Amino acid sequence: MLKKIIFCSFLLLPLSTHAQELKKNNTSGDLNWSVQATWTIPVKPLDIAQSLDNKKVFILGADSKVYIFTPDGKKMGELPVDANTTAIDIAPRGEMLYLINGKSNSYTAIDISFNQKIDITGAPMQGKADAPVTMVVFSDFECPWCSKLKPVLDQLLAHNKDKLRIVFKHMPLQMHPQAEPAALAAIAAQKQGKFWEMHDALFEVTNWTPNMIDETALKVGLNMEKFRADLASQEIQMQLGKDKTDAQLADVTSTPSLFINGRPVRERSLQALQAMVAEALAAGGAK
Secondary structure, X not given: OOOOOOHHHHHOOOOOOOHHHOXXXXXXXXXXXXXXXXXXXXXOEXXXXXXXXXXXXXXXXXXXXXXXXXXXOOEEEEEEOOOOEEEEEEOOOOOEEEEEEOOOOEEEEEEOOOOOOXXXXXXXXXXXXXXXXXXXXXXXXXXXXXXXXXXXXXXHHHHOOOOEEEEEEEOOOOOOOOHHHHHXXXXXXXXXXXHHHHHHHHHOXXXXXOOHHHHHHHHOOOOHHHHHHHHOOHHHXXXXXXXXXXXXXXXXXXXXXXXXXXXXXXXXXXXXHHHHHHHHHHOOOXX
């Protein structure tokens, strides 16, 4: 069930509340409460919804716009809606906005996403280094959907020579026991200049066992002594940790997750990806 906040209760919080009053414990009979936050809304509000992950607050304003805020009142963006919109609701993480039009008795669903600034320093990439369009891929070697996406990305890169670069970021999921060892192995292979060879070989693995990592490293011709030393190093762990942090900052929760010039990708077919690359080129390329 979506977290739908009843707006009248929100209005009971005085906008003039001083900082020292926040989180003050209050009691009335068996009821206890404390104000967690309060901030001024820049327009007369008509309806409100908050995402289940408590990261976004959507407010329908009397000026025919939906405003999106963080829970502490920082404005994230706004979008125009029909003047007869009477109510709003959202998907659990705020990735969809739903509108009800009281005049036309209609329902509208709107896809919502925010561009992300992702640090790609030191990440392996394919394609021309100064290509105008950058795709960042957060992936997991044990994820079957990630392995199925690989041939699609190969085709996309082939169709966009000198226009596209693909950057790989690790996001091993906890549900996959060999995903993190595989990610660390790929980073170690990168130290020997063979990341993409290891990348391709790992995505060909169908029977994941603890021995498979070493077998794959031998298969791609790594120096095993250096490989094992790198695997044990703090540097490798830190690089993987950085990718995980970057995934969290970009609001990534699943794999594969793709971004084209910072814009989240919803549809991962070759046709849809090519359309997004063309849009990015038309918009002026890399930002």
